[in-house]
Amino acid sequence: MSFSFFRVLRPKTPQEVAKSIKDSLMALDTKTVVEVKALEKALEEVEKNFATMKCMLCGDGEAEPNVDQVSQLAVEICKEDVLALLIHKLSILGWEARKDLVHCWSILLRQKVDSTYCCVEYIENHFELLDFLVVCYDNKEIALNCGNMLRNCIKFPTLAKYILESASFELFFKFVELPNFDVASDAFSTFKDLLTRHGKVVSEFLTAHYDEFFDLYEKLLTSSSYVTRRQSLKLLSEFLLEPPNSQIMKRYIIEVRFLKVMMTLLRDSSKNIQISAFHIFKVFVANPNKPREIKVILAKNHERLLELLHNLSGGKVAEDEQFEEEKELIIKEIQRVSQS
Structure with a gap:
């Protein structure tokens, strides 16, 4: 008589977790997922893999996460191009999977391997991912998830600098006035972080793009929306009166x-x-x-x-x-x- 079916499954390694996530996300491709049932099954697989990733990154409530495994998972996720897939497939995912992804995203970005934030470095080599996240404010289904992921990216000066100087930054002047209040408020939170989190980066950006920026900002200050006027005026005080922006302020007040x-x-x-x-x-x-x-x-x-x-x-x-x-x-x- 065999009792092998009582055997406890061996926990997956970081390499296996990353590979499973990649495979399940790739399976969401619309060319391969034809039927509704097939899509549901593929989404379930993604959700299961995300739960495994979350458990490895955060612990299971009883045991703390293994630091080496967490670092290794971050490395493997970059190596397998999973970060790009996580962003591009976001709109197809279910609510639970998106929630787990946002939670894991902030932990992955903070992982340092050999004094390098490997996931941040990956994004630095694929800056178009940041543009994609910004544009997602136009999709109210995933706007708040993307906003959360963007604000975690903005904590790093190189990523904040890229967004400020990219063509997609101008979209924030539209997004902060979107008719959906929750999405507009979230976009304003991200906009505020971009203009207040890294003094030197912001000062360099405002110096280089003074005219274009303040032409657009004037429209916010004169908006017909009370909320927009009030928020943008308060934010202007915050970044204009910051010591690194003293030259910008001197230029503004004349x-x-x-x-x-x-x-x-x-x-x-x-x-x-x-x-x-x-x-x-x-x-x-x-x-x-x-x-x-x-x-x-x-x-x-x-x-x-x-x-x-x-x-x-x-x-x-x-x-x-x-x-x-x-x-x-x-x-x-x-x-x-x-x-x-």
Whole structure:
């Protein structure tokens, strides 16, 4: 009598896991999956393989993951071109498989082998994968998954730099205004990470693409959507006032058209937008090297500006005192400019 069917299955090696994932993803090819039942079976196989990958990367709840196996799996996934397949097949996958993939993605990117992030290096050699992820914001089924994967990529300066300088970056100005609120909010989170996470990279990008970038950004600040105006104004304060962007800010605050945008936002029906606009407007006014054109605009509109500022209050008690002091200084400076 044989009891071989009681034998415990040998756990798969990282090489076998990577190969299984690759084979099951390849089987999703529409040329080979003709029938609905065949597709369902192929998707089940992918889901099973993803669960195995997740278990190897995260542990099974009882045992911690084996560090060497985790590193080896990352290496094998790159070697077998699985990273590319994971991205390209994302839209076909079921909900559970996508959830597991997003979870595993962040762990794979963090794996260092011989002082190199092997999955990051793989993406550096296949930058088109980042463009593909950005474009996926147009597919609301997978937009949030792709957004999560993109933000994990943006943690690495080389990948953030590529997205900023790629043609696909311009798409974010459209995506942040998509009618689907969840997708638009997620796109804005990614957009914000791109502009705030790596100071030096952002500063170099803004220096090289100043005109194109701020032409597009002005459209966000003057959007008919309250959410877009408020978010983009708040974000502008965050990256414009960062020390690495000091030269960008000096350039921004001598441009009449941007002063006019801030003056318009000071008149916005939303108090939150008025206050955020004030924090950028004050930099135009406080600039000791104001060009003549800026002084002329301030002098010409001084009565309306003073009325707006007198009616503007900070709100929170702790911040209110500082806000009032700053406001007083700006009022005095506008009065001085209008009298000179």
